Amino acid sequence: MEKGFFKKNRVFRINLIYILSLIPVIVFGFYKNGIVVSKNGFMPIFLATQYIVIPFIIILLSYVFETYYYLGIKKENNTNNVVNSIAPYANALCYLVCGPTNFLWLTVPLIVIIDIVIKFLDNKVSINQVALFKCLLVGILTIIGTTSSANLYEASLNNTITDASLLFLGNGIGDIGTTSTLCALIGYIILLFNSYYKKDIPLICFIGYGLVSAIMYFVGGITFNDILINTFTSGFMFLCIFVVSLSAATPVVRGGKIVYSLLVGMACAVMVHALHFNIGMYIVVLIASLLVPIFNKFKLSLD
Numbered sequence: 001m002e003k004g005f006f007k008k009n010r011v012f013r014i015n016l017i018y019i020l021s022l023i024p025v026i027v028f029g030f031y032k033n034g035i036v037v038s039k040n041g042f043m044p045i046f047l048a049t050q051y052i053v054i055p056f057i058i059i060l061l062s063y064v065f066e067t068y069y070y071l072g073i074k075k076e077n078n079t080n081n082v083v084n085s086i087a088p089y090a091n092a093l094c095y096l097v098c099g100p101t102n103f104l105w106l107t108v109p110l111i112v113i114i115d116i117v118i119k120f121l122d123n124k125v126s127i128n129q130v131a132l133f134k135c136l137l138v139g140i141l142t143i144i145g146t147t148s149s150a151n152l153y154e155a156s157l158n159n160t161i162t163d164a165s166l167l168f169l170g171n172g173i174g175d176i177g178t179t180s181t182l183c184a185l186i187g188y189i190i191l192l193f194n195s196y197y198k199k200d201i202p203l204i205c206f207i208g209y210g211l212v213s214a215i216m217y218f219v220g221g222i223t224f225n226d227i228l229i230n231t232f233t234s235g236f237m238f239l240c241i242f243v244v245s246l247s248a249a250t251p252v253v254r255g256g257k258i259v260y261s262l263l264v265g266m267a268c269a270v271m272v273h274a275l276h277f278n279i280g281m282y283i284v285v286l287i288a289s290l291l292v293p294i295f296n297k298f299k300l301s302l303d
Helices: 004-008 010-020 023-039 050-073 087-096 104-121 129-143 152-156 164-169 181-191 200-218 224-234 236-243 254-274 279-290 292-302
Strands: none
Touching (some): 010 087, 010 181, 023 050, 023 152, 023 181, 050 087, 050 104, 087 104, 087 236, 104 129, 129 236, 164 181, 224 236, 254 279, 254 292, 279 292
16 A cells, blocks of 8 residues: 555656656666777767766756746646656656767757747647657757767677667667667566556557558568568667657547557558658657547547
8 A cells, every 4th residue: 555655646656657667778778878889999988877877867857847847937836746747757758769979968958948848838739749859859960960870889880780689689770768679668567557657559559560560571572570670670669668658648538549559550660661761750659649639539439
């Protein structure tokens, strides 16, 4: 039975589970982009620690901003909205979809700006904060000509990894926290203990993704190994588990969640297998989040 602080702040306990689910991908991102790079002589160890320091700085800054927003700007008398905020979780996700070499510290103010924009909208429109951040980040980096998602060590290698089992573990080139499907699945298991987490959305999304992948296997001529490699290198499982299901920008009715999840999963499969356009997955999620009011109208036919 819950006692004391957690009994009075049940939502805060739930949000702690959200953050705990990110620990595996944060630690792996530190190992892959910090420790490994440092051991191979491409980065001093003190600089490598940024990959474990930055996400917790972002979480801390998020709570500071939430305190200022609710107690300073909105003049609320209690801290319930501060401790119950999902913003620290969403902001940490924004960090994890950054590339390991793309002006990492400069992404922190961009995360803050996105957070301010979301607060300004104040539920006037459903928008996936992580997808918005990723799309803006890629747009900015494209303009300045820096789009690589390889860390310094990976960029020095002559051959890319094509072993699906190694890619499943996270040994491929990709964003800080999105490459390890194994760590993403561990995060999903942790999230299953969170009563607020929409655990059915990732499952349905994966079904939609699998259906299109199967069609492309039988009709489009791609091999099963190609499907595995594309899936593990695109970061789809991270997006499916953490981003697509972000509660602030997803349907609340059962019918809407089913349609939303299936369409996102199917569109992501097209982006990954047919177009080889991984950022397209975030564009899909961003558009789908803006259409949430429409998805919620599926209540009459499916609920």
